[in-house]
Amino acid sequence: MNSITESSSPYNNLEKLSVQELLEGIHNEDKKVLPAVEKTMPEIEKLVTELVPRIKKGGRLFYVGAGTSGRLGILDASEIPPTYGVGYDLIIGIIAGGDQAIRKAVESAEDDENLSWQELQKYNITEWDTVVGIAASGRTPYVIGAVKNAREQGILTACITSNPGSALAKNVDIPIEVIVGPEFVTGSTRMKSGTAQKIILNMITTTLMIQIGRVKGNRMVNMQLTNEKLVERGTRMIVEELGFSEEKARRLLLMHGSVQKVLEESGKG
Known part of the structure; x- marks a missing residue:
């Protein structure tokens, strides 16, 4: 499989560029993210459309990822309860290596294809739940294992990836392939790929919360009064x-x- 996320950056000799040149280069690459996200709108719409009735029937949304992808899933999941006044068990982020991996990389944690399903089972996962695998490369074993096993159990699955035709995409019901191109620093998917993931996660959960009645007009009327x-x-x-x-x-x-x-x-x- 051709890995776009590992392809060489169109910029070279970065260490010789000025601060202005580096910033302009990064910014010019970031401009490619929104058009790439726009192309995935039909898949995002399909996911949310299928997700809403499942949530209303008591289902939950699980994000599964490793590294940056896992952290972004946890970030999105953790922001929903205080913003919309729902429980912390509605949207759940799971990261390879556990909570310690949020701050520090855990060596080889993403290479175990069976571990993620074992962790999902701790939540008594059911047919009304939804599992979204997040992996820029589309080949992370930990993430593939989660969606593969979930799909075999009849659970709705989706993914967010930045490579076309990946193993991850082939193992889900709704593949969201957001192709942002090579990164400014070759292989550094915390950049454009991560930005695209964050945008899509925002879209999924914000639309979901509005659809299940957690917003009135344009206001967060269910926010927690935490400060x-x-x-x-x-x-x-x-x-x-x-x-x-x-x-x-x-x-x-x-x-x-x-x-x-x-x-x-x-x-x-």
């Missing part, structure tokens, strides 16, 4: 929506715990 900034934001939402004074809005927000609950109590939820 003063968010309390102030929630207070403004209630003032704008219900016309209450700021003092009353803040009091009701802190009493009920979310903007959505205040709106429901006021008959506008």
Whole structure:
């Protein structure tokens, strides 16, 4: 298989370039990401369309990855509960090497094809769950093992990869192949490939949260009030929506715990 993600960078002698030249080169490569993502829109739409009813029936979304890909899956999963007020068991990120691999690389962790399925089984995975494998190369054994075993069990599977026709893509129901081309630094898929993954993960979960009713208008009405900034934001939402004074809005927000609950109590939820 021709590996685009391992292909030589179109730039050479990087160490001889000025800071300006390096930054311009990186930026010019980054410009290729959005058009590549746009080409995958039909596959992203298909995934979310199939994902929504599964989540409504009690299913969960699992991200499985290694290295940068695994970290991005965990990042996306960890941001959804405070942003939309859902449980931490709705979207779950799993990384080769376990939690310690979030900060430091764990040697050879991604080479075990059976380990990921063993870890998924700890969550009592069911037919309503969805497994998305994330791997820029499309050949990471740990990720392939997860989707391969899940698919054999009738579980919906998808992947995000930056190489066409990969082993990973061949083992999922919905392959999202976002072809961003060779990296500025040859093989450094934390760059364009990682950026594309982050964009697509944002699209998947944001659309999912809106579809299952966690947004009203364009507001995060179910966000957790974890700091003063968010309390102030929630207070403004209630003032704008219900016309209450700021003092009353803040009091009701802190009493009920979310903007959505205040709106429901006021008959506008």
